[in-house]
Amino acid sequence: MNAAPTDTVQHESIYSGSIASWLTTVDHKRIGVMYGATALLYFIVGGVEALIIRLQLAAPEGAVVGADAYNQLFTMHGTTMVFLVLMPLAAAMFNFLIPLMVGARDVAFPRLNAFSFWTWFFGAILLNLAFFVNQAPDAGWFGYANLTSKQYNPGLGIDFWVLSLQIMGIASIASGVNFTVTALNMRAPGMSLMRMPLFVWMALIVQILMLLAFPAITVGLIFLLFDRFFDTNFYVAAAGGTPVLWQHLFWIFGHPEVYILILPSFGIVSEILPTFSRKPLFGAPFVIFSGILIGFLGFGVWSHHMFTTGLGPIADTAFSLGTMLIAIPTGVKIFNWIGTLWGGHIVMRTPLYFAVGMVALFIVGGLSGIMHASAPIDLQQHDSYFVVAHLHYVFFGGTVFGLLAGVCYWWPKVTGRMLGEGLGKLSFWVMFLGMNLTFFPMHFLGLDGMARRIYTYPAGAGWEQWNLMATVGAFVLTLGVLLFYVNLVRSLRSGEAATPDPWDGATLEWSMSSPPPEYNFAVIPTVNSARPLWLHKYGPTRDISTHTREDGTPPQPDHPVERIELPSPSHWPLVAAAGLTLAGGGTMVGLLPVLAGVAVLVVAVYWWAFQPLERPGNPIFEPARGTE
Amino acid sequence: MNEIAEHHSGAHASRSTYWLVALILAIITLLEVAVFYIPFLRTVIAPILLVLSATKFALVAMFFMHLRYDRPILTAILSTGLVVAAAIILALMLLFGALRLMAPA
Amino acid sequence: MSTHATTFGVPHRKMAMWVFIGSECMFFGSLIATYLSYKGKSVVGPTPAEILNIPLTSVSTFVLLMSSLAMVLALDAVQRDDTRQAKIWIGGVIVLGGIFLAGQVYEFSHFYHEGLTLQQNLFGSTFFVLTGFHGAHVTVGVIWMATLLVMAFRGRLGPERSLDVEVAGLYWHFVDVVWIVIFTVVYLIQ
Numbered sequence: 001m002n003a004a005p006t007d008t009v010q011h012e013s014i015y016s017g018s019i020a021s022w023l024t025t026v027d028h029k030r031i032g033v034m035y036g037a038t039a040l041l042y043f044i045v046g047g048v049e050a051l052i053i054r055l056q057l058a059a060p061e062g063a064v065v066g067a068d069a070y071n072q073l074f075t076m077h078g079t080t081m082v083f084l085v086l087m088p089l090a091a092a093m094f095n096f097l098i099p100l101m102v103g104a105r106d107v108a109f110p111r112l113n114a115f116s117f118w119t120w121f122f123g124a125i126l127l128n129l130a131f132f133v134n135q136a137p138d139a140g141w142f143g144y145a146n147l148t149s150k151q152y153n154p155g156l157g158i159d160f161w162v163l164s165l166q167i168m169g170i171a172s173i174a175s176g177v178n179f180t181v182t183a184l185n186m187r188a189p190g191m192s193l194m195r196m197p198l199f200v201w202m203a204l205i206v207q208i209l210m211l212l213a214f215p216a217i218t219v220g221l222i223f224l225l226f227d228r229f230f231d232t233n234f235y236v237a238a239a240g241g242t243p244v245l246w247q248h249l250f251w252i253f254g255h256p257e258v259y260i261l262i263l264p265s266f267g268i269v270s271e272i273l274p275t276f277s278r279k280p281l282f283g284a285p286f287v288i289f290s291g292i293l294i295g296f297l298g299f300g301v302w303s304h305h306m307f308t309t310g311l312g313p314i315a316d317t318a319f320s321l322g323t324m325l326i327a328i329p330t331g332v333k334i335f336n337w338i339g340t341l342w343g344g345h346i347v348m349r350t351p352l353y354f355a356v357g358m359v360a361l362f363i364v365g366g367l368s369g370i371m372h373a374s375a376p377i378d379l380q381q382h383d384s385y386f387v388v389a390h391l392h393y394v395f396f397g398g399t400v401f402g403l404l405a406g407v408c409y410w411w412p413k414v415t416g417r418m419l420g421e422g423l424g425k426l427s428f429w430v431m432f433l434g435m436n437l438t439f440f441p442m443h444f445l446g447l448d449g450m451a452r453r454i455y456t457y458p459a460g461a462g463w464e465q466w467n468l469m470a471t472v473g474a475f476v477l478t479l480g481v482l483l484f485y486v487n488l489v490r491s492l493r494s495g496e497a498a499t500p501d502p503w504d505g506a507t508l509e510w511s512m513s514s515p516p517p518e519y520n521f522a523v524i525p526t527v528n529s530a531r532p533l534w535l536h537k538y539g540p541t542r543d544i545s546t547h548t549r550e551d552g553t554p555p556q557p558d559h560p561v562e563r564i565e566l567p568s569p570s571h572w573p574l575v576a577a578a579g580l581t582l583a584g585g586g587t588m589v590g591l592l593p594v595l596a597g598v599a600v601l602v603v604a605v606y607w608w609a610f611q612p613l614e615r616p617g618n619p620i621f622e623p624a625r626g627t628e
Numbered sequence: 629m630n631e632i633a634e635h636h637s638g639a640h641a642s643r644s645t646y647w648l649v650a651l652i653l654a655i656i657t658l659l660e661v662a663v664f665y666i667p668f669l670r671t672v673i674a675p676i677l678l679v680l681s682a683t684k685f686a687l688v689a690m691f692f693m694h695l696r697y698d699r700p701i702l703t704a705i706l707s708t709g710l711v712v713a714a715a716i717i718l719a720l721m722l723l724f725g726a727l728r729l730m731a732p733a
Numbered sequence: 734m735s736t737h738a739t740t741f742g743v744p745h746r747k748m749a750m751w752v753f754i755g756s757e758c759m760f761f762g763s764l765i766a767t768y769l770s771y772k773g774k775s776v777v778g779p780t781p782a783e784i785l786n787i788p789l790t791s792v793s794t795f796v797l798l799m800s801s802l803a804m805v806l807a808l809d810a811v812q813r814d815d816t817r818q819a820k821i822w823i824g825g826v827i828v829l830g831g832i833f834l835a836g837q838v839y840e841f842s843h844f845y846h847e848g849l850t851l852q853q854n855l856f857g858s859t860f861f862v863l864t865g866f867h868g869a870h871v872t873v874g875v876i877w878m879a880t881l882l883v884m885a886f887r888g889r890l891g892p893e894r895s896l897d898v899e900v901a902g903l904y905w906h907f908v909d910v911v912w913i914v915i916f917t918v919v920y921l922i923q
Binding site for chain 1: 739740854858880
Binding site for chain 3: 641643646647649650653654657660661663664673674677678680681684685688689691692693698699701702705706708709710712713714716717720721723724726
């Protein structure tokens with residue numbers, strides 16, 4: 001599945017090889033490609049779920065699916081899009097780009113990286129297996145307590161949901177550790193923190209958020225597991241507990257999670273806008289520090305998701321204020337992006353379309369967000385389609401457009417092929433139209449009183465035309481996404497070959513061939529600027545627009561000039577991930593699979609720990625003759 | 629640059645320091661238990677115990693975990709986690725009305 | 734890892750353990766936050782004051798503290814290439830960790846017979862899950878130490894391996910400081 005598309009492109013050896021070479025790979029570029037390919041597949045799954053939802057709601061008294069199936073669909077749509085599409089698509093870019101952008105030959109822990117991928121991969125499969133036992137989770141992507149209790153939800157669906165989230169959470173923690181160390185500790189000589197590319201900065205903040213946010217949901221899920229499996233009383237009001245505890249733990253994770261989803265896009269846009277405006281990012285340090293501020297403030301606002309639980313006036317005020325404060329660093333970024341475009345020599349290419357689209361749509365989502373930061377207004381909007389509109393402007397308009405901008409921007413580097421410009425721009429406009437047609441009417445539906453998660457509605461409430469419009473929009477959006485995918489496939493089949501530096505970029509990943517050689521850097525670069533390649537190409541000027549590029553050759557030599565040894569492939573990360581998933585998923589079946597899974601995990605971890613990273617047979621690159 | 633060589637270049641606590649720290653930790657633990665059993669300290673038991681255990685925490689982190697002798701980035705990493713965790717604990721206790729249980733009754 | 738220099742002059746694995754510890758702060762932080770938020774909200778007994786055994790737990794707290802001393806002495810011995818001392822102190826960590834775990838097993842089964850089960854009340858649920866997950870961390874640490882001890886006996890724990898011991902030690906000390914917090918907020922501040 002992952003190897004297939006790239007096989008058709010001839011010259012890149014880094015993707016050729018057997019299926020086994022993909023299963024055992026520890027190369028961050030291949031792992032990135034696997035994350036990306038799998039996430040793009042799940043994007044179709046989550047999209048189909050959304051389409052069924054829109055079909056059901058197209059007209060009053062819809063009968064496409066029943067209430068039960070509808071509950072499963074919106075739960076799986078949300079869970080899939082958050083955990084199986086947006087996070088892994090961002091992870092794909094972290095994997096591929098962080099080492100290239102900081103000037104490293106791999107991540108800090110290549111095998112742990114493979115373990116993260118496979119653990120996530122198996123966790124995602126476990127979640128979707130629920131469909132095959134006809135009991136998909138049905139309590140919403142935030143699985144509010146009581147809806148998830150054994151008493152009210154005795155089926156296996158919630159168990160699948162809890163266990164797969166736990167397993168994917170372990171993958172997130174592992175990759176969080178890995179990328180934090182990579183970004184902090186593997187930078188090329190001379191790359192101070194303030195010279196680190198903006199994308200890596202935002203990625204680093206995302207890792208820190210994952211490391212601090214996931215434990216909260218892990219604990220919340222542990223309580224839920226204990227309530228379901230061992231009859232404890234964490235969320236049981238009769239025993240003195242409260243279901244609101246789940247909401248707290250979930251949103252202590254969930255609100256930082258929102259920033260985990262949006263900050264990668266901020267980073268991507270902060271790379272793309274300067275490249276296509278041909279001038280440095282306006283006020284880069286402000287973008288960095290506002291990113292850090294957003295990350296930290298993000299831990300202090302979770303209860304704005306819970307105003308309707310009755311926290312009291314003091315808590316409501318505090319969380320309202322905190323939420324409104326976040327608008328400041330976010331606004332700072334938006335002005336920085338606009339300031340970057342301002343006066344730039346703008347090159348209108350597809351990545352820029354998506355990046356500018358992201359900024360525009362995110363502003364809409366941000367503005368509705370400020371509206372329900374106010375507790376009294378939120379009480380009116382809570383659980384209505386207004387919130388659905390808001391979150392899709394942020395997640396689709398912000399995150400998806402940003403990530404797709406990144407896909408367009410780095411596609412030539414990853415595949416060695418250019419995307420079609422015409423088809424790319426067409427797919428942008430169709431998606432842009434479809435996205436607004438789908439989600440803008442939901443603002444009106446929400447204010448008109450249509451609640452979220454209802455599977456049908458009566459005629460005569462005045463909701464018909466907006467719902468129909470949203471459904472039509474969903475199909476337009478689907479068409480746009482299809483065009484985007486067609487562009488990807490066409491590029492792989494017959495796309496124009498990409499040069500090392502097709503966009504005249506400023507960061508290190510454009511300094512070597514496309515796709516990069518297995519070892520990334522023939523020579524580890526020394527960095528003297530936040531825009532090392534512009535410095536290399538144009539000398540020390542801030543305004544490159546008036547300069548013409550004299551030297552087309554990338555700074556990296558084609559062949560190694562020193563002996564380069566890379567880590568050996570290993571199947572133990574895959575086996576460990578399989579053992580972990582078996583042990584976790586096995587709890588639904590009985591003790592035997594759990595013990596078997598634990599045994600596999602333990603054996604794999606010990607083999608892994610005692611297997612040297614570099615051992616006989618590992619990839620070694622010698623300098624070509626004559627260069628020594 | 630060799631990892632191991634570099635790793636050993638920093639200053640080190642001596643073994644006698646470790647024993648001394650352990651002795652102090654043991655004494656603080658004794659004090660903690662003593663505080664627990666002294667009736668007239670009942671009203672201020674929480675703040676006293678919190679200060680004592682924070683001291684123990686700091687001693688272990690600084691000496692046994694070598695933060696005192698190591699790069700400041702490691703202290704920064706631990707502090708980030710500790711500050712966020714402490715803030716979340718405090719905020720949740722406030723939200724659940726549990727903080728008054730910690731104050732003098 | 735490789736011969737590539739590290740930016741901060743800290744080995745990757747050591748920094749990784751610290752990053753993981755930062756994350757674990759939030760894990761135990763969430764468990765402790767729940768314990769404290771639910772304190773006094775149980776609708777039936779037993780209550781903490783009725784059942785917690787301060788003398789016993791003080792001893793096991795002391796034991797765990799001393800295991801941290803053994804841990805740093807083990808690291809010191811490995812760095813000095815003193816294999817005999819290294820074996821003694823790693824063995825000491827295992828024994829002391831084992832005593833702590835035995836104390837916890839005794840405590841849990843005693844509570845169970847006194848009527849405090851996982852399901853009895855909120856105190857039981859929050860207490861057993863918090864201290865149970867801490868105990869699980871200690872267990873992982875003991876297994877890790879046992880692995881190091883086997884390596885030492887096979888002559889594979891020379892000074893070139895001291896980073897292995899240091900990283901394991903960081904984990905062990907962290908588990909110890911978590912207990913310092915738990916001992917105070919769960920046992921002593923009732």
